[in-house]
Each structure stands twice: as C-alpha cells, then as structure tokens.
Amino acid sequence: MRTLIFATAIRILTPLFLVFSLYILLRGHNHPGGGFIGGLMGSIAFVFHTLAHGTKQTAKSYFSLTFYKYDRKPHHNNLSHALRLLRKNIVRNKKEKPIFIWNYYLLRLRPTYLMAIGLAVAVGSGLVGLVMGKPFMAAYWLKVKIPLVGSVGTPLLFDTGVYLLVLGMVLKMVFTMSKD
Structure with a gap:
C-alpha cells in the first residue's frame, strides 16, 4: 500500500x-x-x-531526537582563536577541513x-x-x-x-x- x-x-x-x-x-x-x-x-x-x-x-x-554538540577544547576560549575561526569561516579554502567538530547524540x-x-x-x-x-x-x-x-x-x-x-x-x- x-x-x-x-x-x-x-x-x-x-x-x-x-x-x-x-x-x-x-x-x-x-x-x-x-x-x-x-x-x-x-x-x-x-x-x-x-x-x-x-x-x-x-x-x-x-x-528520534538528534542533539548536536560542539566539541570545545580548553584552548578555544581565547580571543585569538575566536578571530582565527572568524577568518576561516569568512575566507574558506575548499581543500581545508572544517574547523568545527560536531558530535551528535541520538535520543530514541x-x-x-x-x-x-x-x-x-x-x-x-x-x-x-x-x-x-x-x-x-x-x-x-x-x-x-x-x-x-x-x-x-x-x-x-x-x-x-x-x-x-x-x-x-x-x-x-x-x-x-x-x-x-
């Protein structure tokens, strides 16, 4: 049917x-x-x-609910890392790996x-x-x-x-x- x-x-x-x-x-x-x-x-x-x-x-x-979580490292809390992320996201090279590492959790x-x-x-x-x-x-x-x-x-x-x-x-x- x-x-x-x-x-x-x-x-x-x-x-x-x-x-x-x-x-x-x-x-x-x-x-x-x-x-x-x-x-x-x-x-x-x-x-x-x-x-x-x-x-x-x-x-x-x-x-099913999927929750995404950004995997933070301890050194990611400073200003220089935030500026580097901003630059990488604005001017992105297509051969580069993505900066963000997302983990997801599935809740059934x-x-x-x-x-x-x-x-x-x-x-x-x-x-x-x-x-x-x-x-x-x-x-x-x-x-x-x-x-x-x-x-x-x-x-x-x-x-x-x-x-x-x-x-x-x-x-x-x-x-x-x-x-x-």
Whole structure:
C-alpha cells in the first residue's frame, strides 16, 4: 500500500491528525473520555504513516531526537582563536577541513517509554489528592485560566497520562506487527 499519492497525503494528514487529537484531549478535560479517544486519534496518524513509509521511517521521523554538540577544547576560549575561526569561516579554502567538530547524540523515544511516562503521569495525578489529605484521585484546579484551554487541573493531567498510555500501547502493537 506504499503508493506515491498515499505517501504524499499522509505527509499532509499526519500533522492534522495530531492537532485534532490534541484538541480532543484538551476538549475532553471537561467531558469524559478526552485522553482515551485523543490517544486513539493520535495513534491513527502514526498507523497511517507506518503504512505509507514503514516502521523505520516513522520511528526516525517522529520518535528520534538528534542533539548536536560542539566539541570545545580548553584552548578555544581565547580571543585569538575566536578571530582565527572568524577568518576561516569568512575566507574558506575548499581543500581545508572544517574547523568545527560536531558530535551528535541520538535520543530514541520508544513506545514502551510512552506507556511508562503515561502511567506515571496518570498515577501522579491521583497522588495529588493523597498529598493534600483528600481521597485518591480528588480533583484540584489551578486558579489561572489558560486561553483556549480553560481551567487546568488534575483531571487534565490524568487525561494526558491516559493519552500517552494509549498512544504508546497502539504504537507498540503496530510497530511489532509491521516489522520490516
């Protein structure tokens, strides 16, 4: 099912599905079921992306963060080195090696981590009531209202945990079933 039309359409539809799933999550904190159905809507975006591009490309596109770090040497902190870097970057010889040495670190966010984070957030939202001396899962609301969201409290935190848990569970199933 890897056609050019489907792959192109999914590139456009994936962000729309994700934005809509976040809308469902935020809308649902005043109504039941926002986290669960939002997580299912978000996972649909990744299921379609996996069907169109494969598991490896989906994991590389959405679940990998690359951090770059400039490798500093102790003698690079003086003014003469800064002037030399400026001269080398402005007047560059094409045969020279680049001055900057970049290291990169890859951080992979696996679906199992999403499930663990979601479960921790959901349980943490329930523990707020116990810490305040009330029953488990007692709702607490912040006095500040956020535009387009409204009141924020522990029910939204619980729904966010459920959202991440459902998203991680569906992604784990899809990635396992569609191994290349």
